[in-house]
Amino acid sequence: MTNLSAGAALRGRYLLRSLGQVDVLIDGQSVVWPARSAEELLWYLHAYPAGRYRHDILAELWGLDDTAASANRFRVALHRLRAALGRPDAVVEEHGRYTLHADLLAASDTYALHQALGQSQRSNNGREREKLLRQALASAEGEYLPHLQGDWVEQARAQHRAAVVSGYLTLSELHCAAMECPLAAQALVRAADNDPLIGEDHHQRLMTCLAMTRDRFAAIEHYRRYRYFLAHEVGDTPMLETEQLAEKIKRGDHNCRHLQGAQTKN
Template identity: 75%
Template sequence: MPQPKPGLSPPTAPPQRYLLRSLGHADVIVDGTSVVWPARSAEELLWYLHAHPQGRYRHDILAGLWGLDDTPATANRFRVALHRLRATLGRPDAVLEERGRYSLHPELHASSDTHALHTALDSSRQSSGPRQQEELLRQALASADGEYLPHLQGEWVEAARTQHRAAVVEGHLTLSTLHCAARECPLAALALVRAAEADPLIGEDHHQRLMVCLTMTRDKYAAIEHYRRYRHYLAAEVGDTPMQDTVDLAERLKADERPCIHSPYVPAGKVLAQQELVQKAPAGK
């Protein structure tokens, strides 16, 4: 085997590239290849630590992830899962331990789609201009395709799922507001549709806004159809009915009213009342 020349360091292997996909179809990709997990416990440990970037103690992991007490037998199970996780990802520091607290390496956490989502959302909140904010929101939502870890169950994953879903909804609603202010009605309506798809219980005021947007961009029939689907969802999933404001709005739309604050058909004297209807209606139950 050839030896390196005196004074020269031996060549080092290029760093591995990681991509953690947690939204939609979950996958862990190392240098372009999906990893094959030797045991489900190793994969579960990865995603549990991913959902808790601040780290967790061993007894919290055993209880929260597998419903186990911290005993010698379960501690060994944890050590085996940890070893398999590190070996599968090809780096001993994939999981860090400090004073008994275990956390995913920051580089691995930063390689995930949810990290990209929240980073872009944070940047958009600090943006000074609407167009820059819009671009940042588009970047954030481009990373948000599907439910968080749909193949896993448990209270811990449901809590994380709710958090990430709320972030996606926030992005779509903010994007809709930006498009509405710029009078880009079709884009405003599309963002509202996507917010409602991500979480039908986004708040009844947003469903009212969507009904108005559909009236302006399509026709009253599209708005009434959305109202009927929303009413059916409330009855079937929540056991509730729409607020009276929403019922009244549906009747107004049926009567060919176009209560949009940006519509040329709205008399100037009614703008304030319509702002209260479309933008300040109480949140849905």
């Protein structure tokens, strides 16, 4: 068996679920962790695919200095992790930097998500981009590692959330360009649900989409919820342009820029 086919076979045995319902499966069976520290080490290294040094791992994961005692704790957690996964090479060390094996990284749902997002960015075909984005976002349900806490996991969550939001915003633009208004509104709603602090221009687009695809009451309801969020979570108010758009929608005076462009061409 070649190294390439052997790697594919190994990846096929493993599945790392990091979004929503967290699990590590080997041949369809969930891994039973001998200690929480072994599982924490796995997900820490998953969050840093480029690898980390031992002193970083000890400090950021367990709040420990790099002493003899803490170094021993690290060695025990590392041994348990490798044993639980049945792979002595599950974690690779090179020049003091520890990384999760590439096969294990490639077996995770977040890897599939970011691969599909990257492929969509490289495609010049609108329908192909849409297909790739839908494929990626279908696997993006749920928070990243919701059972863990710490600055390191919060940073990783923010990165994954930003990628998902960017995917939904791109998808909404593709639907807008194709004048598929209900689908554009749906994608914008998902983006705002994942991150209410997306640019205010996107909330304005969503208000217009809702007014066009549902009714003005749905658009104004979104505006009111957004205004409430800003007031109570951020201590701010909507931009003047957003307030003016809300007033126009109340009067029934609104239109979509893509529809306006299409009407002008006709």
